[in-house]
Structures are given as C-alpha cells and as structure tokens.
Amino acid sequence: MKLGLGLYRHQLNAQHYQFARQCGCTHLVVHLVDYFRSSRSNQPGDQPVGDDTGWGLAGDPDTLWSFEELAALKRGINAAGLELEAVENFDPAHWHDVLLDGPKKAQQLENLKTLIRNLGRAGIPVMGYNFSIAGVAGRVKGNFARASTEAVGMDGPFDKPMPNGMVWNMVYDRNAPPGNVPAATHDQLWQRLKDFLDALIPVAEEAGITLAAHPDDPPMPAVRGQPRLVYQPHLYQKLLDLRPSPRNALEFCLGSLAEMTEGDIYDVVDTYSRQGKLGYVHFRNVRGKVPYYKETFIDDGDIDMLRVLRILKKNGYNGVLIPDHAPQMACDAPWHAGMAYALGYMRAALQTLETEQARQTQ
Numbered sequence: 001m002k003l004g005l006g007l008y009r010h011q012l013n014a015q016h017y018q019f020a021r022q023c024g025c026t027h028l029v030v031h032l033v034d035y036f037r038s039s040r041s042n043q044p045g046d047q048p049v050g051d052d053t054g055w056g057l058a059g060d061p062d063t064l065w066s067f068e069e070l071a072a073l074k075r076g077i078n079a080a081g082l083e084l085e086a087v088e089n090f091d092p093a094h095w096h097d098v099l100l101d102g103p104k105k106a107q108q109l110e111n112l113k114t115l116i117r118n119l120g121r122a123g124i125p126v127m128g129y130n131f132s133i134a135g136v137a138g139r140v141k142g143n144f145a146r147a148s149t150e151a152v153g154m155d156g157p158f159d160k161p162m163p164n165g166m167v168w169n170m171v172y173d174r175n176a177p178p179g180n181v182p183a184a185t186h187d188q189l190w191q192r193l194k195d196f197l198d199a200l201i202p203v204a205e206e207a208g209i210t211l212a213a214h215p216d217d218p219p220m221p222a223v224r225g226q227p228r229l230v231y232q233p234h235l236y237q238k239l240l241d242l243r244p245s246p247r248n249a250l251e252f253c254l255g256s257l258a259e260m261t262e263g264d265i266y267d268v269v270d271t272y273s274r275q276g277k278l279g280y281v282h283f284r285n286v287r288g289k290v291p292y293y294k295e296t297f298i299d300d301g302d303i304d305m306l307r308v309l310r311i312l313k314k315n316g317y318n319g320v321l322i323p324d325h326a327p328q329m330a331c332d333a334p335w336h337a338g339m340a341y342a343l344g345y346m347r348a349a350l351q352t353l354e355t356e357q358a359r360q361t362q
C-alpha cells in the first residue's frame, strides 16, 4: 500500500509537495475545484465545511481542465519526486445538469468525456467523484476531538431546502430565479447515475481511467430535502452492479462508511477490497453514527485502523491511502499539523505490517 496526501487547489505548489514527501508520502490526490475562492465560511487552513450558503462559486463552465494544464501539473509533481494518483471531484460548473437532469445534460456528459480523455492522455489514473445533489452539507464544527480540538461532525439532520442555482453545495448560477430546487426521488437519482456511468465508463475504459465513487458525506438518506445515493454500505454494491467494469470503482471513505447506521466496517472493508474495487482510500476515523457522529484523530475513533489495514493487505490492496480530513491542531499551521500527525500514524502502521510480513516469510 502507498501513502498519499490530498491537496486542495491552493496547495498545489512546491512547498506542499515537499511537505508531502517530508511526511513519507509517495503519491498525491489533487482537488482542482477551488472551494475557498468565494465561500464566506471556508478557510484555506482547514477542510471545507461551509454553512447553508455552501462552498462558494463553482468554476468556469466554458473552461474544462485541459490536457496541457493536467500534464503540467503532473510534471511539477513528478519533478518533486511524487506520483499523481488521482484528481478528486468534478467541478459543479461542468456537470450540474448531469446531477440535476437539466437541459445541458447531454452537452455536459460530452464535457466530462473530454475531461476523462484529457486525464488519460496526461497519465493520471484515477478520477474521484461524488454523485450527489446536495454534496457535503449539514456538517458542523466544534471542539469535538481529543483535548478540545476543532473537528467537524453532525448534530442532527439538515433539511433546509437547496436554493435554485446551487448543486453539490456550490453555486453554479448566481442569477438563478428565486425558489428551491425541486426534490428528486431516490429512483430518479439512481437513473441519473446510470446515465452518467453508461456515458462515461466506455470512455474511461478506452482512456485507462478508473472512476472512483465517494459515498455520501454525511451518509444520510436525504440532505436539504434531496435524496442521497450511497448512504448505507450495501448501496456501494448497487453502484458497482449498475455498470460492471474494471473502471467502475470506489473512492473508499472509511469515515463516511463508519458513520452509516448499518453494516460492520470490517465486513465492509473486506467485501469491497476482496472484489478489487478500491480506487483509493480515505483513511479517516470517526466516533458515532449519523446524524450525530464526530470526526476524530486517526487513533481515537470507533475504527481499529490497523485491523482495517490488515484486511486490505490480506485482500491484496496495493493502492493509495490518504488521510482525508483531520482535526485542526492548536498551532500556527493547524491543517499541516493534523495531516502530519495522521500521516505519521499511517506510516508507522504500514511499517508494522511490513515487519510482520517479513517475520512470517523468514
């Protein structure tokens, strides 16, 4: 297994590449959507949390991530001694009507195909996505983690309707008419996913790109009155079976999976890693279940992380693990300290597994 770090768009620079290597990482997962450009509540030294106005403005609908831009990004990362494993999340500006089944859907599916081909040409093997209408919404911040450390969690359901012009917790149309986005049904949402997979999987197969689906964060049946897709562990299987392909895979988020009200996290890890369906792993720990869970330090939640790693190893998982989110530590660089702490723990755990195996094969 390989150690990786997820970087937000404003962190895609030499200093952060060096920081990743200092923490023992060999791989990066990058966000190209800027969640910090215009949100009134997202701060660049933290994970995006947002309030009911979301994460600010989506990107430029007419400018797709080009081959040149992706290739240059990869060159810079490789020059720093790292591999670029994945891009995480499409820009709502590029696929809002794919999620909402709106009038621009056909054109936007073509745009997503272009993006997948660009990734393939640039040699970036995985595209992580979160097929969600409301996106990451409904979480709150508080001093939830050990020693009163600021972390995020959920403090009950979030049902405030989602205004027109918003999807995936970002604003794609500032001039949308007043009113709220009509609620879809779960069946409609699954049909939209099927349309997306039917359009994109053949292109991904040709381009050599793995599409990796994140489960719902938070994993509630509905958020902001909109249905969710993968809010229980068995729904991941439904997603895989909807369009069977080696390129239809999972952005396997341990935190979100552990927050679900059904299933045993170790069985879930075993079930999906045994099928070889993990694109990459969000290695995060939590305490509790929706709608009242809290994110914790990596060593301090409900999940026995070493037990998870042993299951992944037994099933031959050879991909990348990234810390996902971490609590904000009390210092001048809370995000960096949180990541360095999680990565140090992960590196020690991976080295322990290697030592165990070396002993067994002696």
Ligand SMILES: [Mn+2]
Binding pocket: 214, 217, 253, 254, 255, 256, 282, 324
């Ligand atoms: Mn995650």
